[in-house]
Amino acid sequence: MSDEIEKHLNENYKWGFESNVEMEEFPKGLNEDIIKLISAKKNEPEWMLEYRLKAFAQWKKMAHPQWAYFDIPEIDFNDLYYYAKPKNSKEGPQSLDELDPELLATFEKLGIPLQEQKRISGVAMDVVFDSVSLGTTWKDDLEKSGVIFCSISEAIEKHPELVKKYMGKVVPVADNFYAALNSAVFSDGSFVYIPKGVTCPMDLSTYFRINAKETGQFERTLIIADEGSYVNYLEGCTAPQRDENQLHAAIVEIIAMDNAEVKYSTVQNWYAGDKNGLGGIYNFVTKRGLCQGKHSKISWTQVEAGSAITWKYPSCILQGDYSQGAFYSVALTNNKMLADTGTKMIHIGKNTKSTIISKGISAEHSENVYRGEVKIMPSAENARNFSQCDSMLIGDKSSANTFPYIDVKNPTATVEHEASTSKISADQIFYLQSRGIEPEKAISLIVNGFCKDVFKTLPLEFSVEAVKLIEMKLENSVG
């Protein structure tokens, strides 16, 4: 029966096409000149360039981290393009209707129509193509309620006081190797500001698309939720199918003031490489939220279904009293994929609460690691944490590992950790089969049941997409 369960993964990554867009690139390599070029290209103020150069100086002093569970191939940082943008697209804001038809067609194909009359209602989108944001939908409608949703480049230009105040506040330049790199070379990303007392009238979403060859994508997202505000933010991404690996090193920072709530959901679907592990994206991302205010809430939901290597820990710093952090994760690895992902919950304020639900699914020769830290600082009276880390193995060649770190410095804390490992059994599949359900569907049903606690935290459309994606990723993983 193990032959029944195993077998290879579907290699049809339907997002793996390449768009034929004329690109403008900076020369390969990483040095001060390139950074100055990026900054100049964006007409950045002096302080921004200084920030970048400081970050670069910092980065040069840092060594590549070695603590991941698996070996990460050496990356030649001088053999990458750090800036690539479609030639016919302007730097800075533009009307999406004026975009190069090839770009419009690309996003149409990805299921994201950008033309005004075809846009998905109820969701405002920022679309980032390689190094630049192509534009943002529903911007004017959002402005009416005071919500700022634009590219980070535009925010640096138009809202410098906000960017200056908050950028690097949650993820400092020297936080880690890739954070320093991103801080030096980030080219675009999204910026969100929700004013006091405003519930964002629609969901906000950013879609990241890598298209150019040998180019790294370094995006930067900054979300500020002022007192009593609420926003639901969604993120998606895809990349062409190539034999070479490509680097994606992003930073996402979230700040929530008193009584503010931010829900951040990701469906990560970067190209994962082929069956033998050739190609795919290295997804090394620093995502962190600061619950600065009292009663603030930040939740991260992630569905990690792509990338050759995933290395990320969306985290929460629970500074405000009564603030709450949550991390809901489904990480699926197949073939030769490697994922080392999890979260950190740092409790500082009194009566802070965190919830971690992690579901790892590994198939074929993949390795799936949950790594999480729950830290209760001496100031965090009555902090509470609940963690649940479940792993599911499909077949007998993959591995699942869980590394929970718990550090409690206040005796009033309550910390719970539950973990389980299961295997899809041949009996389960036969049971479903004996009711007329095909083996592939049976596996997907079992996997979806396993992930249910996470999927239910996603907005409806996203959860439907996530279920479909997992189903697709497991296609042909049974014989």
Added chain:
Amino acid sequence: MLLSVENLHADVANTEILRGINLEVKPGEIHAIMGPNGSGKSTLSKVIAGHPDYEVTKGSVSLNINGKLKNIEDLEASDRAREGIFLGFQYPIEIPGVTNIMFMHEAFNALCEHQGADTMNEKDFREFIKTKLPILEMREDFLDRAVNEGFSGGEKKKNEILQMLLLNPRLALLDETDSGLDIDALKIVAKGVNTLKSKHNAVVLVTHYQRLLDYIQPDFVHVLYKGQIIKTGDKSLALELEEKGYEWLTEGLN
């Protein structure tokens, strides 16, 4: 003829369990298969249902498909189910996180699709399945629990019968559905089987005890021993077995 099993030999992990079974089942019939532990009763039902762990080494299983008997050795378990074979499990399997209704809805629509019938949306399906619940004295909240998870032994068996009624098979194989049931549950299960019974379908009951046959009238009773059917009779054979055990039949057989 609905099912024809001819000289069936089957192995599991290279051990021969079935050693030349012959069995013919016609629509409208109820067959009971009895026999001591380890005689191959469960194996026979699993082989007919297409369990991949069992290897047919000789002989054949044929099912009437569109009016013709067809060897089904190449059909996977899910295809056999779509052609109308249902296996009620002795130990129903738990599927955490998948609700009963999701599971049954999926199964029901898979069969509808195969038969070229319209599939049902979840809302209509719930209404439809609700009509089946009273037969088995089951409450609606049953539908929203994870498949067999935390079910009592009786609930698991009722759940099997519910699925059977829902999928309306042409051939229902019930593998020791009566084991572990108290008398009330046994009666309910029997009621389910009698509800299904029609001149178009057949039921094969694998059972250890005669008591189920007090509530379901078999047309044939077969005694299985060491992978072969050593005797076939009518209802009275079951009563005789109850009284005398199996020794009088197995003596001298090896």
